[in-house]
Amino acid sequence: MNWNARWIWHILFWGALAPLVVLIAQLLSRDLGPDPGKTLTEELGRWGLIFLLLTLTLSPLKRFLNIPLLRYRRMIGLYAFFYACLHVTAYLLFLADFQALWEDLLKRPYIMVGAAAFLILLALAVTSPRSMVRRLGKRWRTLHKGVYAAGILVVVHFLWQARADLGEPIAYGAVLAVLLLSRVKRRTVLPASSSSRNA
Numbered sequence: 001m002n003w004n005a006r007w008i009w010h011i012l013f014w015g016a017l018a019p020l021v022v023l024i025a026q027l028l029s030r031d032l033g034p035d036p037g038k039t040l041t042e043e044l045g046r047w048g049l050i051f052l053l054l055t056l057t058l059s060p061l062k063r064f065l066n067i068p069l070l071r072y073r074r075m076i077g078l079y080a081f082f083y084a085c086l087h088v089t090a091y092l093l094f095l096a097d098f099q100a101l102w103e104d105l106l107k108r109p110y111i112m113v114g115a116a117a118f119l120i121l122l123a124l125a126v127t128s129p130r131s132m133v134r135r136l137g138k139r140w141r142t143l144h145k146g147v148y149a150a151g152i153l154v155v156v157h158f159l160w161q162a163r164a165d166l167g168e169p170i171a172y173g174a175v176l177a178v179l180l181l182s183r184v185k186r187r188t189v190l191p192a193s194s195s196s197r198n199a
């Protein structure tokens, strides 16, 4: 990585922590509304989704701007997983009813959808080191296509729990649809092997 790329890496790495710092500051200053646990869970989940969408944006953006952005994809993807972990932790700490966890899951099936997305993100995070890329070979690419399924599941999870206010999850869903369609369209024009993984 050259000097410029290293700078960009540091800006992205530290910048991606900003939402967490802001949320912690709001929590400490009691600025998260009447139900801070719920707001915190929602905000962390939303950031998980935003980083997931950003991960999918890098490839089309790289083609559009013609600058090497894919070298940052692993870090941004790991941030999606990081915020998802914090979201699940906040749910367990503030919202889950451990006495009736099973009933809670049956009452709110969108949680199962979120859990499925979380398991996919976990598998992607565990296999993200370069040693795993080498070890898994072609299977790594196939496995990491799971990021699309994770994106769809998270949008469904968001839509399902939203009940009345569907505007925001629909907007995220529309962004995801555009990103997925751009890939399908490209695949029909160019063979999959023509795109390099880390450029």
Ligand code: HEM
Pocket (backbone or CB within 6 Å): 038, 041, 042, 043, 044, 045, 046, 047, 048, 049, 052, 080, 084, 087, 088, 091, 095, 111, 114, 115, 116, 117, 118, 121, 154, 157, 158, 161
């Ligand atoms: C075991 C896994 C998961 C559990 C138990 C879970 C739980 C929840 C719960 C309980 C809510 C509703 C919070 C409320 O009452 O308003 C929620 C909302 C949400 N979750 Fe998850 N979730 C999981 C996985 C994920 C993942 C992997 C992501 C994203 C990467 C995610 C993103 C979201 C988003 C965007 C919302 C909506 C936030 C809002 O209303 O603004 N969740 N989740």
